[in-house]
Amino acid sequence: MADAMAQLLESPALRSSLSRRAAGVVRRYYGAGAMADDYIELFDEVVRTAQIIRSPRTGAGPDVVMLGPQTPPTGGMASVVRAMRRSGLARQSRLTVINSGKTTRQGRTLISGLAAQAGLLWRLIVAIAAGRADLVHIHTCSGRTFWRDCVHALVARLMRRGVIWHVHGGRFAEFAAGCGPVGRAVMRRAFESASAVIVLGDTWRRQLMPYAPRARWRVVPNGVPLAEGPLGERGETFLFLGHFGRDKGAAELVQAAALAAGRGRKLRVDLAGHETAPHQRDKLADVAARAGLEDHVRFLGVLAGPAKQAALASAGCVVLPSYVEAMPMALLEAMAHGRAVIATHVGAVAEVITDGVEGFLIAPGDADALADAMTRLAEDPSLRQRMGRAGRRRAEQRFSADAMGKRVLAIYNDVLEARP
Missing domain, CATH: 3.40.50.2000 (Glycogen Phosphorylase B;)
Incomplete structure (x- = not known):
């Protein structure tokens, strides 16, 4: 306690930063x-x-x-x-x-x-x-x-x-x-x-x-709905929202994380969703474990309401490596929160984001391209932030x-x- 008080007293910049962050938390989670x-x-x-x-x-x-x-x-x-x-x-x-x-x-x-x-x-x-x-x-x-x-x-x-x-x-x-x-x-x-x-x-x-x-x-x-309050990212975690069946590409996401780990870059991945068949989660966990990513790949369960909003607020990027989509709500929610996205050329996704502007578009099933895109965003915070801001503007203009x-x-x- 004494050390914390001393740090705050000695650093006006730290006090100001923590105050702004605390105000943002209050507005986002405890406001009207x-x-x-x-x-x-x-x-x-x-x-x-x-x-x-x-x-x-x-x-x-x-x-x-x-x-x-x-x-x-x-x-x-x-x-x-x-x-x-x-x-x-x-x-x-x-x-x-x-x-x-x-x-x-x-x-x-x-x-x-x-x-x-x-x-x-x-x-x-x-x-x-x-x-x-x-x-x-x-x-x-x-x-x-x-x-x-x-x-x-x-x-x-x-x-x-x-x-x-x-x-x-x-x-x-x-x-x-x-x-x-x-x-x-x-x-x-x-x-x-x-x-x-x-x-x-x-x-x-x-x-x-x-x-x-x-x-x-x-x-x-x-x-x-458009997220309110500060939209600055809090980390480089890659968030997945969807079920673990083939259509949503969860297996390709974990495979891409394993490929990146083999190239020397361990990425943090949060998977929020449910199984559509028995043992899907176990298979994903096995792929992560074989790549040494037990501590980097987390399973959050099904998220809705404030829990999903909190996950979006703390993510650095949202990944939707789907094989089949119409116009995914998770993609729009990511943009509304100012998050960069990685998605696939399916359905009407290309009508929502432009490759290289609000995020990256890849071919479905291409784990190598997905690993490359994830690594690039993980290593370039300014790119993540630019894409996130562009996505937020696009959501405000057309997808609210x-x-x-x-x-x-x-x-x-x-x-x-x-x-x-």
Whole structure:
């Protein structure tokens, strides 16, 4: 204690630096905004069992029933829905959000699954019938979720409500190509009869337009809340956010760290995510151990809310070496926190970052290129900071939650103005 007091007394610069850092910590974690975020997390958990969330409207916007997954927001689609609820869209329109995510336990029986889907359909019917909903906004993705949502769209149209599809997921084009003639005919009818079909980028519009040429395609990039307070980095840790399955490239990230270690540069890697199959984490840990990186590769588990914000705040760079993506929320969250990024040329990622400006773009599966990019950023703090600042500016200009909300609200208004 005496030594610490002496250091502070003898160094005005140290006192000033620590004071600025302490003020930043207070603003980020203990200010009114942080407290509000904590309450939102609590309220999200409480209302999850209610399945329906209604937002108060302060503007003159439309009444909208929105179907999408709710808490816990560990997936991209759930994060988008949550960001919309926290954006100006929820204040300028009246959103009734119905949880379309899985609410039954893992390994549920067929009967319980059918009962859950029947309950979801019933909640949609009640929400439309009980209010004066102008539109039904359906967040969907590939597979059985899309076919289920076709039923929701049909019911909404039978009840004379406009339908807006919002397509997520990096495998939707692949799913559409593999549907077969009947499935593609159903998809074409579902999209072309809708008031609008939202996709996340021009890349996805070009890929999906052949399956429904007369659909009213609209592009709305994902958006995230912008981090507040000081955004300066605190280290050179490389943060990974995602599951440990092949699609997200976690194995390539650990392999790249091992390659860098073999070249004499041990990098710190934090992996935040979950397994999609047994023993995935053990295999990653084995690769790290063989490279002598037991103390450099950490597994943080699934992060959400303040814990994820803290991980982003302390990282030097965020790495997303994915094989498949649409427009990853983790990438946008990294940019919103002023972090340099390393990502792959997949999906709409190249519409978000420019190689060499906000980060580096590499080919999926190229562990050598990933190791080179990580080593370069680890050894050049000024480059990390320049890329982080460029990413933050890009997020502010195009990928904030409020920017996303404004684009969606404009689509709502356009659709309603075009209706007879």
